[in-house]
Amino acid sequence: MYAIPFLDLPALAQIRGTVVLPGSKSISNRVLLLAALCEGTTVVHDALDSDDTRVMLAALQQLGVGVQVNGTTVAITGCGGRFAPSSAAPAELFLGNAGTAMRPLAAVLAVLGVPATLSGVARMHERPIGDLVDALRQFGCTVDYLGETGYPPIRVDQITENRQYSISVKGNVSSQFLTALLMALPLAVPSPDDQPIELRVEGELISKPYIEITLNLLARFGVIVRRDGWSRFTIQPGSRYRAPEHVYVEADASSASYFIAAGALACEGRGEDDCVRIKGVGADSIQGDIRFVDAARAMGADIRSGANWLEIRRGAWPLKAIDLDCNHIPDAAMTLAVMALYAEGTTVLRNIASWRVKETDRLSAMATELRKLGATVEEGGDFIAITPPRELGVWRAATIGTYDDHRMAMCFSLAAFNPAGLPVRILDPKCVAKTFPDYFEALLALARPRGEVPVICIDGPSASGKGTLASELAKRLGYHYLDSGALYRVTALAATRAGLSLDAEHEANIVRLIQTLNPRFDDGRIWLNGEDCGTAIRADDMGGKASQVSALPGVRAALLDLQRRAARLPGLVADGRDMGTVIFPQAPLKVFLTATPETRADRRHKQLMANGFDAKLSDLLADLQARDARDTQRSVAPLKPAEDAKPLDNSQLGIEESVQQVLSWWLALQPFAAT
Ligand SMILES: O=C(O)C1=C[C@@H](OP(=O)(O)O)[C@@H](O)[C@H](O)C1
Ligand SMILES: C=C(OP(=O)(O)O)C(=O)O
Secondary structure, three states, rough: OOOEEEEEOOOOEEEEEEEEEEEEHHHHHHHHHHHHHHHEEEEEOOOOHHHHHHHHHHHHOOOOOOEEEEEOEEEEEEEEEOOOOOEEEEEEEEEEOOHHHHHHHHHHHHHOOOOOEOOOOHHHHHHHHHHHHHHHHHHOEEEEOOOOOOOOOEEEEOOOOOOOOEEEOOOOOOOOHHHHHHHHHHOOOOOOOOEEEEEEEEOOOOOHHHHHHHHHHHHHHHOOOOOOOOOOEEOOOOOOOOOEEEEEEEOOHHHHHHHHHHHHOOOOOOOOOOOEEEEEOOOOOOOOOHHHHHHHHHHHOOOEEEEOOEEEEOOOEEEEEEEEEOOOOOOOOOHHHHHHHHHHHHOOOOOOOOHOOOOOOOHHHHHHHHHHOOOOOEEEOOOOOOOOOOHHHOOOOOOOOOOOHHHHHHHHHHHOOOOHHHHHEEHHHHHHHHHOHHHHHHHHEEEOHHHHHHEEEEOOOOOOOHHHHHHHHHHHOOEEEHHHEEEEEEHHHHHOOOOOOOOHHHHHHHHHHHHOOOOOEEEEEEEEEEEEOOOHHHOHHHHHHHHHHHHHHHHHHHHHHEEEEEEEOOOOOEEEEHHHHHHOOOOEEEEEEEOOOHHHHHHHHHHHHHHHOOOHHHHHHHHHHHHHHHHOOOOOOOOOOOOOOEEOOOOOOHHHHHHHHHHHHHHHOOOOOOO
């Protein structure tokens, strides 16, 4: 996950490959709660692990439910409807911004009469719950508003005897209220002698396919609800949830929409593998958002599907504008709004008033951000009409606000395929954690850049602080980090261990050895053929040895490819001695970092002492000066600034000051207008 203030997506040209999507949010949270209401253990496989499911699991644990998480497998040991919170005080449940946790849990606790408070993030306190509370009160439930009437936070308490068995709920704000009642009310009629409960839906019911998911999963847990169309549901006496032992969660169909769209935009080619392949969700899905496939086809996408897979290619191009009632696919419809940027004509998405009460006011947010890209947008009370930028010159490099809405972030990543070749800046990319924490990683693993991957080169002499600066920059920008010096050290270590002397005589053998090396850098560690060799290569004698191998032209050539392959999306910060001059001569920003020999010797001394190595400052200074001389005078790729490198002497600068300096150079090169 990119937990950084913004992520710059370079212009993307193509996409192909296979993506295994995380589990469905709607199915995961329903199944976790239903399993908690059974006696016995249900093992939930392929569950979503995201903010929304974490708040559900944390709440269930607080209520005394057994929860064992092992990756995406979650074992829930239910309480048979008798929650046993650890303290006598009302449970205080924090449900983030998860509608699928807030609404169903509120209903279940209210119907069971379990004292609890339910709250969430600030936006959750602006998302309505009044229609659900009104329905619960008809059933004798005690629910009080702790803040504004009609909105969380709420407190539920013991149920009264003052209940009606025919209750009504409004369906026009959110289908989650009906879902919540359908899940909770069976708990009130466990005996065959109980009265049936009639649940009537008042007014139009929106987002109907989500009710299908609910009914489908209730049946999986042994509860069959009788229904008359969409307006009347009857909960039968003798309803009891039964643990199905194992439940498999489909991949999320709404998450699939971004990859379907990307395939329709940018997967050209006729080969068998020239497609975006989605695993885990397909034609047999119980999720309504699978019908996004029909909408994408109508816009021109070429989609093949099997029971639990999809294959997408670009079909018609440009895409065709559509005019569609999207009430049945409220979440995936947002993806259509961004696809509309690539269509000929005006796309109109209708009957989506519910967008206004989701993670943000999505009608307004979508209109604002699409306009930033150069589109013409009409925002109505319950519709949005999008006309793409008229011509290439109208497209803008936009800084996209995401409003703490995962779908805004995921949708607008698709703008990086724009025909003008402009990058897109996504603010607060970590908001995808609500349903798809590794969304950007998944997208960028399949996408190809339109031009070169952005690279920042940090070159400079030994102990100038290149590594600290480069790795910090990489962290701030969400870029990959290449420690090229470590590659030379790894080579020196492996050659020394293989008994090869590090000179021209053994050059060919060292080159052969490099072909067998499989170094891997991850999270500040360096692995060599499965061994964490970070400490071994940092020993001071390895510095000199690295310098010796690096003077061998064959070795440099063999490592060249390995280093260039490190330039992967979304970008790379490379530190070394010839990053800007030899390895990445096209890099848009090259920094030549220096400090006085005395400053560098002092830093190296401190570093060695901290790592438990003994060293004399005067020896280090002499070594450093000798190494500088060797590095600057060698015939192949001598250490020197690239002609277009910016010099940075950090003798008097703290790390943060150096980072800020380079960041400001980098940001000044980007085309984003201030917002
Ligand atoms: O029941 C569900 O799982 C959901 C129902 C829909 O909400 P509304 O019914 O409020 O439209 C949808 O937008 C949400 O992401 C998940
Ligand atoms: C509306 C959404 O979420 P929630 O389940 O919180 O309603 C969504 O995921 O788009």
